[in-house]
Amino acid sequence: MEPVTRWLFAPVPRGRVAAFRTIVYLFVVLDLLVFTPWVRSHASVPGELYQPLLVGRLLPLPTPTPLLVHGIFWALLVTGLAAATGRAPRLLGWTVFALYFEWMIIAMSYGKVDHDRFGFLVALAALATAGRARHGDATLTEAGGWALRVTQIAVVCTYFLAAFAKLRFGGIDWVTSSVLARAIIRRGTDLADLIAQVPYLLILAQLGIVMFELLSPLIFVVRERWRYRGIAFFYGFHVVTYATITISFAPHLVAMTAFLPLERVRPIVWARRRFARTPAPTDP
Numbered sequence: 001m002e003p004v005t006r007w008l009f010a011p012v013p014r015g016r017v018a019a020f021r022t023i024v025y026l027f028v029v030l031d032l033l034v035f036t037p038w039v040r041s042h043a044s045v046p047g048e049l050y051q052p053l054l055v056g057r058l059l060p061l062p063t064p065t066p067l068l069v070h071g072i073f074w075a076l077l078v079t080g081l082a083a084a085t086g087r088a089p090r091l092l093g094w095t096v097f098a099l100y101f102e103w104m105i106i107a108m109s110y111g112k113v114d115h116d117r118f119g120f121l122v123a124l125a126a127l128a129t130a131g132r133a134r135h136g137d138a139t140l141t142e143a144g145g146w147a148l149r150v151t152q153i154a155v156v157c158t159y160f161l162a163a164f165a166k167l168r169f170g171g172i173d174w175v176t177s178s179v180l181a182r183a184i185i186r187r188g189t190d191l192a193d194l195i196a197q198v199p200y201l202l203i204l205a206q207l208g209i210v211m212f213e214l215l216s217p218l219i220f221v222v223r224e225r226w227r228y229r230g231i232a233f234f235y236g237f238h239v240v241t242y243a244t245i246t247i248s249f250a251p252h253l254v255a256m257t258a259f260l261p262l263e264r265v266r267p268i269v270w271a272r273r274r275f276a277r278t279p280a281p282t283d284p
Contacts, residue, residue: 008149009142014133015263017144018086021133024123025084027254028100032076035250039107043069052109064106072099086133093128100124115158119255122154151258156216158252163213175207183245192244212237231259
């Protein structure tokens with residue numbers, strides 16, 4: 001078990017944890033305002049239409065009311081912005097996780113369940129355990145390494161379990177089905193219409209999707225250089241998905257930044273250095 005433990009708790013720079021934390025919590029705010037503002041409309045939906053997910057029945061969680069929905073919305077806006085600063089990481093971290101978790105239960109308990117939130121929810125829970133971290137701090141942290149690792153595992157599980165679900169419910173015939181064709185008819189773009197005209201290309205694409213998802217765990221065993229190339233491929237896959245059938249995996253893409261050396265990206269430091277090099281104007 002020792003090699004597994006070393007892998008799970010492989011230390012990372014605190015600066016990487018701080019950057020990841022800022023990205024994740026700022027996305028919470030962006031998600032409320034841009035990606036899932038429609039959840040607020042559930043405040044006016046009759047309570048009998050609320051069919052909570054299993055976890056919502058086990059806890060149990062309350063039926064959404066206008067006070068509950070709007071209260072969570074505004075509380076998440078405030079705590080998400082506060083958590084992005086890195087202050088009180090455990091208190092604010094667990095608060096944001098609990099509020100966003102309930103926000104997702106409210107969002108997904110009316111018939112449609114998105115699987116692009118799994119890695120992001122794991123990231124919120126894991127960050128609450130990571131402790132303090134400052135941008136630019138090169139000190140290594142095992143707690144932060146664990147938080148990033150479990151997020152990475154959740155990201156890869158999203159792919160692998162998606163393939164498992166396809167084969168479980170659709171069988172091997174899923175590969176030769178008309179899944180992508182139906183998606184293009186429902187929400188396809190002009191680019192998708194062009195692709196659909198190429199014989200057998202959609203079938204090859206479905207085969208490629210299943211193979212990609214089944215092989216995604218290999219990202220953990222390849223060398224670092226190839227790992228970054230693999231993550232670039234993951235991002236490219238979602239760019240193509242959005243460009244063809246307009247399906248956004250935004251929270252999943254945010255969680256996937258756990259694979260990246262985020263401590264190297266320091267826009268504030270870059271801006272300071274950039275303006276410091278700008279010569280001051282001289283008097284005539």
